[in-house]
Amino acid sequence: MVVPYNPALAVEYAIQFGYQAQNGIFKRMSEDCTNFISQCIWAGYGGTEGYSLTNEADILALRERVAKNYRQTSIWYGRNYASSAPLASMAFIRVEELWNYVTTNQGNGPRAIGYNNRQYWGYAPVDLALGDVLQFYHSNLGRYGHTVMVTSTSENPQPIESALGNVYVAQHTADYSFRPFGDVLETNGGIEGAWMRVLKFTDANF
Structure with missing residues (x-):
């Protein structure tokens, strides 16, 4: 079944869970940034559709969805809050693995077009829009090491040259729902x- 990516979801x-350490749906990982953003992507592909993110009964129902691998794949999957398994899949929780999976995936699961890999952030050839995923390179690691999602812009989409004062992101480790884009840049190079590279998600099969 073809499933569109819904940035609003x-x-x-x-926004609901960016500032929260735990949401009761997915298990938190020790380095949680990509694990959390994969959860947001999952929601964008309808993982949370039909349920409230504030109602306790709905949270339990969503936890059960995760346990049943709803809108997940054998390569890209999270662990629900009650799972005894220590880790989700590497494509779900690791920065490089997420990028590699979604930009090359031809089977079931999330798909994205990647832009600006290994380039200065200001060279990004696309406007930043709600629901876009951004990844930042860490020179001390020799690889990309942080993942965030765009949650607010003064316009949608937002030209990259205007992003510093107008774009906000959600992330984990540390936990934010609206972190200023400039602040993220300051601490990531x-x-x-x-x-900074950009992922724009597209329709996918599940």
Whole structure:
């Protein structure tokens, strides 16, 4: 079945749970940034559709959805809050693995077009829109090391040259629902030097 990516559902999840350490649906990982953003992507593909993110009974129902691998795949899957398994899949929780999976996936599961890989953030050739996923390079690691989701712009989409004062993101570790884009750049390579790549999600099969 073809499932469209709904940025509004992804952003709703990101805002609701960005500032919270635990949401009762998915298990938190020790380094949680990509694990959390994968949850937001899952919501964008209808993982939370039909349920409230604030009602306790609905939270339990969503937890059960995760346990049944609803809108997940054998490669890209999270662990629900009550799971005894220590880790989700690497494509779900690791920065590089998420990028590699969604930009090359030809089977079931999330798909995205990647932009600006290994480039200065200001060179990004696309406008930033709600529900976009951004990843930042860490020179000390020699790889991309942080993942966030765009949750607010003064316009939609937002030209990259205007992003510093107008774009906000959700992330985990540390936990934010509306972190200023410039602040993320400052702590992930600096405004003058940060490398940032962009994922724009598309229709997928589940």
